[in-house]
Amino acid sequence: MARTRTLRGYRVPAQRSELRVGPAVAPYRAAVASRVSPASIWRAVIGPPLATERQQHERLNSAQALAILGSDALSSAAYGPEEVLRVLAPAGAAALALSPSIGVAIAVLVIIVATSYYQTIHAYPTGGGAYIVARENLGVSAGLAAAAALLVDYALTVAVSISAGVSNIASAFPQLHPWRMELATTLIVFITITNLRGVRESGRLFAVPTYSFVAALACTLVGGAVMAARGTLPHVATNPPAEMRALTAFLVLRGFASGTAALTGIEAVANGVKAFREPEVRNASRVLLIMAAILATFVIGVLLLAHQMGVLPSDQETVVSQVARGVFGNSPFYYWVQISTLTILVMAANTAFADFPRLAAILARDEYMPHQFANLGDRLVYANGIAVLGLIAMALVVVFGATVHHLIPLYTVGVFVAFTLSQFGMVRHWARVRGNWWRTKLGINAVGGAITGIVGLEVGLVKFADGAWVALLVMVIVMAGMRYVRGHYELVRRLLAVDRARPVRRITxxxxxxxxxxxxxxxxxxxxxxxxxxxxxxxxxxxxxxxxxxxxxxxxxxxxxxxxxxxxxxxxxxxxxxxxxxxxxxxxxxxxxxxxxxxxxxxxxxxxxxxxxxxxxxxxxxxxxxxxxxxxxxxxxxxxxxxxxxx
CATH class of the missing domain: 3.40.50 (Rossmann fold)
Known part of the structure; x- marks a missing residue:
């Protein structure tokens, strides 16, 4: 038995591995535990610390990953089609008749982007997405542009998703409409705390709402299709827009640009490959394809049903709410759709909470963001990134009054910047490394890059005056900030270098x-x-x-x-x-x-x-x-x- 000595109630063994605490410490520990302090409150909220060796167990299986990383893309079916109709409605029935065709175009774009990111997952299994691909193949500036676009997009994702969710629940319960901003900020606080508790815990919590939304909207679309086939699909009585406009090609392009908000979140799976359980690449690829297929189906289905029912966007009731009410009436199924839509939109914010901290940690390791973002918290999550994202999202909700169509113009520009840089980065990657079927892979990414580049340019031009310029300006500021951070760390490293130190002299x-x-x-x-x-x-x-x-x-x-x-x-x-x-x-x-x-x-x-x-x-x-x-x-x-x- 190891020798010990006693020191004021502590038993101190000769070997550290045999350390035990004597009885004299118990009253002290109880006294400390009974005190109320910021640390004790924090621990009660987010839970006890997790050991590092549990990190592998905190990864996501495919079902949980679709709920966390796919909820952003899936939830955009709740507001993407509405933004199309909001732009087309002032031009009358002729413009609204084009909405299903625009939905098909958006769905094709979803499939193209998803196919391109499928290749990115296999080429870059360590994750990082657009930032890593663009930095390694197109240079540091392109990588920082992609990173800035993604960081801005993630912050807007939280604000847009939460605001859209609150709007949906206010459609079912109109008395909540004046309290939208307060509800949105409360939900952001809730989802921030949930993510601070750990990835696996948030996955368990959010899986049921995500699949509930998928089932609810699928039932709505199937029910609407059956009623349309029988000729019993009702026509929703809505008030026409107060201001009418002429149908022009620019208006159609603007409607398509607004609808491309449905593409937000597709890149989340490629950015978060390391969050999957092994085999990571196979699981991530499968989740990406399933997510893209569901999203494309939902976008087309919602726009087609809305056109058949004569649904028009309203500030008091969302398009999904009107479609569900027309199919189910005021039955419990209608409220199931509304509550599920609210929860999926809240869950969509969780995608950003999963990817923003991870991207910030990668940037911090590359010294383009403060080192604090690379610190893994005691719940095995990047707590600093989660907290910062929550604060930014709350600020956006307060500034824009939790109004979705005020936030949307800022939203999609960054997505297409990241899409385009990622795809052209993959083109350079295949041309450099080659390998099996490299020409086919290069062609897929080249087509994807060209299409997303054209669409991104069109989105930027069409929405520039509506607020896209703000998003572009913020991206430039974020890029400048990242270069400043890198310059600071390089200066500190140079000033602390031992070879620059003066000879040691005695203090006199x-x-x-x-x-x-x-x-x-x-x-x-x-x-x-x-x-x-x-x-x-x-x-x-x-x-x-x-x-x-x-x-x-x-x-x-x-x-x-x-x-x-x-x-x-x-x-x-x-x-x-x-x-x-x-x-x-x-x-x-x-x-x-x-x-x-x-x-x-x-x-x-x-x-x-x-x-x-x-x-x-x-x-x-x-x-x-x-x-x-x-x-x-x-x-x-x-x-x-x-x-x-x-x-």
Whole structure:
């Protein structure tokens, strides 16, 4: 048995693997557990930490992956067809008669893009999608453009999906219509917390709503087709648009451009290959093809039924709601469709929560985003990326009032930028690596790239004045920000390189300065620490209130004899500036190799929220000392000496 020694109730074994905690620790642990702190609240919300070896078990099977990574694409059947009708309706019946044909064109585009991404999955099984493909084959600028487009698209995906879901439920319950923004922000908070709890847990939670929507909409389309075959399909009574327009080719193109919002989310599977269980490539490919087939069927079916029933878009009731009401009436099946639509649109946001953090982590590892995004959280998810995405999405919902057709013009531009760069990147990939059937594969990606490029250009031109320019501007800003981050990390690496360091020289003098605001036990502890590291210790007090200086001096001489106290006048009542000026004077009078250590006494309250009741002078002084860049201020050390308050 290993030898042990006892230290204040702890049993410390000779081997670390045999570490045990003695009974004296139990009361302490119970006391800590009973305290309410931000950490304890956080742990109660997101659950206990998961060990790293469980990461493989947190991956998704095909059924869960279709629910998480496919929900964005599938849910677009709930609002993509409506955007087509919203554009065509002012031109009358002749324009609306073209909506099924536009639906077929969108479905063909879905199949082309899905086929192209099928090849991307097999060529790049590690994931990363458009960013990795474009960076490796077209260069860094193309890769950053694809990454910026995807990041913007993911943020808009959350805002659009949640807003569309709230609109659908408000169609069934009109009394909720004035509360759309509040409902949307609440749902974003809920889905953010759910994703912070872990991938597998969100997969289990979201699988049922996704498949419920697929079943509900499929029943609606089948029921509508049967009624149409029997001649019993009702005609929905709707009010015509207040403003009528002429039917032009530009209007048709604009309707098609609005409908291409249905393509958002197709790239999610290719971006998240590493989220699948093994065999990853086979599972990801299968999910992609199933998702594309369902989406294409739904887009055509909804537009065809809406045309047959004479459905027109309305701010009070969605197209899917009108179609379902016409097929099922006000029966429970109608409410099943509406509730399922709401849930799938909420789940669609989950696709972005799965892919945005993963792409941000890849960019962070390449040093184009802050390193914090690459940190895997204690629930084996990229928690920083999830939290940031939630905050951005809530801001979008608030700014645009949770209104879908205000967000849609910003939405699809980024999708086609990523699509096009990815496809042309694959063309370059096949031309470079070749292999079996490389000409056929190159041709598929070339056709896909050409079509998505043309459609993307058309979408950008048609929707530019409606708000697409905002999305393009944000992408440019994000790209500039990523280049700035990379430049910063390269500069830091160069400045920290050992070969640039000066020869080590001995410190000739070590002076310790202790700023104080009062004389208390926390200051006494700081003085003890200062005297342990240097014999040259000086305290400084900023006389904001001159009348209090005499009292401070008297108490200092009585409690801390032998340590000089310097009184700094402050006619403008500043605390930080006089201390910085005093340190500058000391530095100027000292020899080059002298060192000044600033010891900051700071008491810590028993409860974290009690800290807000006290001035944060030590914090402000610490920040000022750390980030002062004036020449001569860099040879300083800042040390905190906390004193923990206890009864």
């Amino acid at each position: 003098r070590h002076r310790v300065i202790i700023p104080i605001g009062d004389v208390h036990r926390g200051v006494i502890e700081a003085v003890r620490y200062a005297q342990a590291i240097s014999d040259d210790v000086t305290a400084v007090y900023v006389a904001v209130d001159p009348e209090a200086s005499d009292d401070i001096c008297a108490r200092w001489e009585r409690n801390v004899p032998g340590v000089p106290l310097v009184i700094l006048p402050s006619p403008y009542r500043s605390v930080v500036r006089p201390i910085l000026d005093y340190l500058d004077r000391l530095q100027a009078e000292s020899e080059p190799e002298a060192l000044i250590t600033v010891v900051l006494p700071e008491f810590v309250t028993r409860r974290w929220w009690d800290g807000f009741l006290h001035n944060q002078t030590a914090l402000m002084l610490r920040l000022a000392l750390l980030y002062s860049r004036r020449r001569g201020r860099r040879r300083r050390v800042v040390a905190d000496v906390p004193y923990y308050l206890a009864r």
